[in-house]
Amino acid sequence: MLDDSRPLFVQIAEQIENDILDGTYPEETAVPSTNELAAFLRINPATAGKGLNRLVDSGILYKRRGIGMFVATGATRQLKESRQTSFAAEYVAPLVHEAAKLGISTKDLIALITKEAQS
Numbered sequence: 662m663l664d665d666s667r668p669l670f671v672q673i674a675e676q677i678e679n680d681i682l683d684g685t686y687p688e689e690t691a692v693p694s695t696n697e698l699a700a701f702l703r704i705n706p707a708t709a710g711k712g713l714n715r716l717v718d719s720g721i722l723y724k725r726r727g728i729g730m731f732v733a734t735g736a737t738r739q740l741k742e743s744r745q746t747s748f749a750a751e752y753v754a755p756l757v758h759e760a761a762k763l764g765i766s767t768k769d770l771i772a773l774i775t776k777e778a779q780s
Contacts, residue, residue: 669712681732688733692731694729695709719739757770
């Protein structure tokens with residue numbers, strides 16, 4: 662799960678997000694605690710906590726005092742919308758611009774994407 666190229670707390674937050682999106686943690690269910698994550702990943706609890714708090718700050722998780730952290734209602738929708746926006750900016754826009762430089766029409770680009778999706 663972890664790689665050295667990005668901060669651990671960012672990777673932890675992204676993994677929890679992925680787990681929410683794939684249904685591992687449905688809305689209104691608990692996620693692993695800071696100490697559970699720290700023990701499992703063999704990292705400092707402060708690092709695990711920073712990853713979880715990043716999700717709390719963005720409204721994906723919320724804290725129940727003395728009980729733990731839970732996936733917020735609407736978190737799945739919020740994550741999908743956020744990632745779709747990022748996907749468009751990081752992948753689609755550069756793809757369209759490169760296609761234009763190469764003289765690939767929109768119609769041909771759609772055909773290429775369709776062909777690739779079917780293989």
